[in-house]
Amino acid sequence: MTAEAAVVLSVLVAFTMALVWGLLVVAAQIQCVDAARTGARAAARQDPADGVVTVTREAAPRGARVTVTREGERVRVTVVAEPPGLHGLPFEVREEAVALVEDTVGAGEAGP
Template identity: 45%
Template sequence: MSTEARRDAGMVTAELAVAIPVVVFVLLICLAGLSAAIDQVRCVDAARAGSRAAARGDPLAEVHQLAQRAAPEGAVISVSRRGGDALVTVRARAGGWGGVVPTWTVTAAGRTPVEQAGR
């Protein structure tokens, strides 16, 4: 093997040493984005379930518990009534693994008309 061929082989090793961490970082960002998308879907499901329970007239504690079961871990849930609607908002933080990848706040709201007794 010539001297030039050996030097080229060393360059490939150096290039790989730089490229592999970049590829791993991009993969982490993609996984964090996927995790945020999954958490968004879970927030939507929790908001819908909570607003349906609130519209039925379930106790506030039950509404919170139902929404909390469907929501991502650490989600903040708020329940209110506006006009004739029950409104449940679910907010959670996604991503941010080890401070290396970005953090997103995902939010979903469910609004359901309040059921009237005797209908």
């Protein structure tokens, strides 16, 4: 009886740890999504580049890498982070957001 209990208990602990790890990964992914969107909005308003990176890093998970690029009328913000608890493993979450620069939105449309 005790041997079976020891095996079952260790399996339950491993399963619980896997669930907690999965929740941490999902939380990090959601933070990356929010950070990328926040950065894209700031870049679309043409905030200073340092300000865009600062705002994005504040919303991103700790230690995230932020990249801001402009491609014509679009800005692209990429946030890459390692989920907590997985330091040293080659696993990361990544999210991108793209927005139109506000000074070009509607520039070609004729007004009433």
